[in-house]
Amino acid sequence: MFVPEALIAEDIGAYLAAHADKSLLRVITCGSVDDGKSTLIGRLLYDSKQIFDDQLSALEADSKRVGTQGAGIDFALLVDGLAAEREQGITIDVAYRFFATERAKFIIADCPGHEQYTRNMVTGASTADAAIVLVDARKGVLTQTRRHSYLAKLLGIRHVMLAVNKMDLIGFDQAVFDTIVGEYRAFAEEIGLEAVAAVPISGLGGDNITTASANTPWYGGPTLLGWLEDVEVVAEAEQARSFRLPVQWVNRPNLDFRGFAGTISGGSVAPGDAVRVLPGGRTSTVARVVTADGDLARAVAGQAVTLTLTDEIDCSRGNVIAAAADPPQVADQFETTLVWMAEEALLPGRSYLMKIGTQTVAATVAAPKYQINVNTMEQMAAKTLELNAIGVAAVTTAAPIVFEAYADSRELGGFILIDRVTNATVAAGMVNFALRRSQNIHLQAMSIGREAMAQLKNQQPKVLWLTGLSGAGKSTIADLVAKQLHRMNRHVFLLDGDNVRHGLNKDLGFTDADRIENIRRVGEVAKLMTDAGLIVITAFISPFRAERAMVRSMMAPGEFVEIHVDTSLAAAEARDVKGLYAKARAGTLKNFTGIDSPYEAPEAPEIRIDTSLMSAEDAAMMIVDRVIG
Incomplete structure (x- = not known):
């Protein structure tokens, strides 16, 4: 048998x-x-x-x-x-x-x-x-x-x-x-x-x-x-590499034990080895190599272990413990090869979640350098990547990450991109190398920080983000909120969608990719203004949830307040003070939100305003009362 x-x-x-x-x-x-x-x-x-x-x-x-x-x-x-x-x-x-x-x-x-x-x-x-x-x-x-x-x-x-x-x-x-x-x-x-x-x-x-x-x-x-x-x-080759342990979780069963658990992705480790914790760079020495079956004299690639260190240093999930003398690189901009796996095409500039090893960080993808024709190996010009397309593009992460080229390490060189709204995996990628500019640009420490700026102004920095259809009343309400806060001696600045497009974003159109870049730039400006201690009010259609989530992630917890100015399409179109809906219906204005471009309403905004039930003045007072108190 x-x-x-x-x-x-x-x-x-x-x-x-x-x-x-x-x-x-x-x-x-x-x-x-x-x-x-x-x-x-x-x-x-x-x-x-x-x-x-x-x-x-x-x-x-x-x-x-x-x-x-x-x-x-x-x-x-x-x-x-x-x-x-x-x-x-x-x-x-x-x-x-x-x-x-x-x-x-x-x-x-x-x-x-x-x-x-x-x-x-x-x-x-x-x-x-x-x-x-x-x-x-x-x-x-x-x-x-x-x-x-x-x-x-x-x-x-x-x-x-x-x-x-x-x-x-x-x-x-x-x-x-x-x-x-x-x-x-x-x-x-x-x-x-x-x-x-x-x-x-x-x-x-x-x-x-x-x-x-x-x-x-x-x-x-x-x-x-x-x-x-x-x-x-190839297991033997992996064991011959320098030591790498992506930390999966911190093992703290009691006050007397603190270890860092994960699966060794390369090399070997033993008590007494000098290690470096990245991206911070602090060094220490391995005290014990702990497993469920007892301590080991040496562990090798492929084994799941918990390491204890001789020093109390900051180390958490997503960090990498590596050989002190030969650590992996740290950067925030890379050339990558992407395999696009989603029905919806890549939107350059959109913020995705990048998962690489045990690290998860926000990341944006630039327009592809080229797409690869798998029949001829020709490098073809491309503005985006469709389902199953393979292309090369620059990826920028919101914070420095620990990595190695994919050719050297699958674990620290391979990654996936995740849609921030649906949690669907949209791409698989391979890091080719760090872009040189990422290693030449460093954050400059400031003597006067954001806390001092806010204390001087005697206020808590905020971003009041008004979103809704064109004609919903965002700009009117935002202006009234700014007036009321000014009367209260608050330091405030209003960023209006139309006004920004006359200056900072005048080079952008209204395609989905341009809308994403429009919001990204506004988010960066708003972040700088909160660093200055200001209360920032924005009035933008900002039609996509992913971009609003991206801006929220830029801010400190509690600083971003999403305000949905909720108006039916029929009501917004009936107002049409600028004649935009009429042009969109006639086909002379393309990519207009609500007509031939989608609007993704907030699912859980901090404040929702139904303009069919209250006036702009009442809406402004409600926002001030809820946010400022």
Whole structure:
């Protein structure tokens, strides 16, 4: 039966112990749709006797019910677990399977081939050591084959096997195989993939998967499984690097113990080692290396540990503890390579959350330097990145972060971008290098700080951010608030949307990207004004929640007050004192909020004003009473 012999001996412990010291290889299968990735993995598990009796019975039953391969076993059903996958005969999500042989153990990921699920392929490839790139012998190298191969290279996969599948459907023709291999290797050389092997296979028939096939006497290379067993795992290289520990959390069970927990991403550490805590730069010495099983004399890359230090220094989640003599870099501006994974295109200037290692920080993306054509490797001009696009762009973070180039460290060089409103992952990225200007510009310490400025003015700095549709009454209410605060001897400044566009932002239009940059600049100005101790009033449509959240994040806690001047579109349009709605309806004014550009109303503003229920004067008094008291 299809049960590992060690289990027949009823000694599961011995079975696990027999595999404990074997190297673990993480493998991804990728390529275009219907190239046979799921079938290949199912066949690999079947031929290497990794399927249990109950699994085999269920597989045979499922094959008869929904299988697509006649009366035989449909091996794809072993990994296509979602109902939608079985119904459509495609892979949607990434499926992971573990199996072991006498020589090695593996985690193999079955990734979707459809272009719309490229983001899922990136997820699977981000931790892989090797890639099996499948090509249908009847179709040859396709655009998705090139895209997945290029992504594998970007994500640091060093070993690639080109598996030319469905050779049985072309009569195991060597000439076809050689042509496909030649074309692929030329592409691989162009993108910098060096270690590329090739094997002719049939996932359905099992040819050259675990045993050599009599159908390909002209092929003298290894079987697919044989190649996998020979791939060298890079764990040893990771352990040879300088020590790095991204701190996941501070372990403080009592007043007598304070440790810093995380998984070592590179190098090794032992008590007595000198370390540096970044980004601050303070140094100390390791006192203990603590685990659940007791203290260790030395820990290496891949182990989860808690370190205690000989000194009481500031260290928290997101910091990195590193070898004192060879620390990683710290910067806030980078050149990066981005894989865009969202249906909504990149909006240059928008604030996203960047998660890199255990660090999470606000970040903005500049307009791309270029986009990469995966067929020709041409660098094409681009103003944005659409779904599945790959491009190079500068990223600026709100605070300095600890990083290494992705080529040197996946953990400290790879990142994701997260939409601040929806929390959806919109991009995966790789840090190429820090921009030189980020290391030449430093904050200048001031003798007179914001606290002294506020104390001199005898007030608490605030940003009163009025948002709403055009014609809602924002400017009128803001002006009345400014007058009332001035009468109260408060130091106030009003930033009005129209006025700012006559000066500071006169170079900006009304596209989504320009609106984002408009608000970013206003936010920076407002922040400088609060540093001067002022109460700042702003009157801007500011249609997007993400940008309002970005400005809020610039301010000290409690300083940003979002005020929604809530007016129905019909009421705002009826006022139309500037005639803007009429122009927008006539098509002569493009990108007008409420007509052909969206307005995202605040979900939880500090103050909401319904101008259909109160006058502008009453609204202004309510704001002053609520904010100033």
